[in-house]
Amino acid sequence: MHLGDDVLDRIRTEGYAVVEGFLTADELAAAREGLFDEFPTHEQYFAEPERYVHVVAHQFAGLRVGPFRSWPLTRLAFHPDLVDAAERFCGTTDLDLYKIELWAKYSGAVDYDQAHHRDYGNHHLLVPRADRRWPQLTTFILLSDVTEHDAPTKVIPRSIGDDVPLWPDRLAPGELHEHEVAVTGPAGSIFLYTTDVLHRxxxxxxxxxSRFALLADYMARGNPWMGKVSWPGAALHPAIRTLMVHATPRERHLFGVPLPGHEYWDEQTLHDVALRYPGIDLTPYTSPDTSPDTSP
Ligand SMILES: O=C(O)CCC(=O)C(=O)O
Structure with missing residues (x-):
């Protein structure tokens, strides 16, 4: 679903937006199939919780960094409507998809409660600018229905949260709970917010x-004081091979691969990259004039 300017305006004014029906039923079904290659389904987990203690050993045990074995699941992180929204929000097509995660939570074994915090604490070496220059757009795509009972993210609208100093990046447990809004919605909804917004x-x-979500985070490329995951550091992972073979040049560029027309591409690199990723179509990189515009 196209995310209109009204959605981006809500993120700018309130710090977040929740949009139902972002994914089509087919996109959701295909992604859920891939999700359950990585984590037990609700039914599997609750039938044999003792078999899956590793996914509930602590609050973050059900968190896995992408890309994933399933291409339909991985590609949600760069869904064309999400990339389009991130381009408009960050004011550039030269985007960095700086984190992809999958998060599975199951009730009973672990307490997922957190204090309110701002994500820039571990997405940024410094602090975000108050004028919102160099934004980081963080997202949760809900892969299961999330009601009040399903461990929803709770967010503090900017109208309240902006009065709280940026540092420290977290509040005391219980603080501002009276102002929080629960992020609920059916599977296929998207929650978008920025890294300077209080939430928990x-x-x-x-x-x-249980609750399942895919997280994908964006910022303008070339700002190394911000970020989280190193894609080159994960490059030996088989899921990166799948990504490199299936993605378009535009999609690869979100991970840092130079666009067609970049001076990186020459006879040697085309030859050796083809050896590294059998099946990759490098034809676009042989024609410099196909390079998409990346100006702001
Ligand atoms: O899982 C959620 O709903 C939010 C978690 C969160 O804010 C965090 O771990 O930083």
Missing amino acids: GSAFTGHPR
């Missing part, structure tokens, strides 16, 4: 319950 993970309030 919350506990399940029912049992047995």
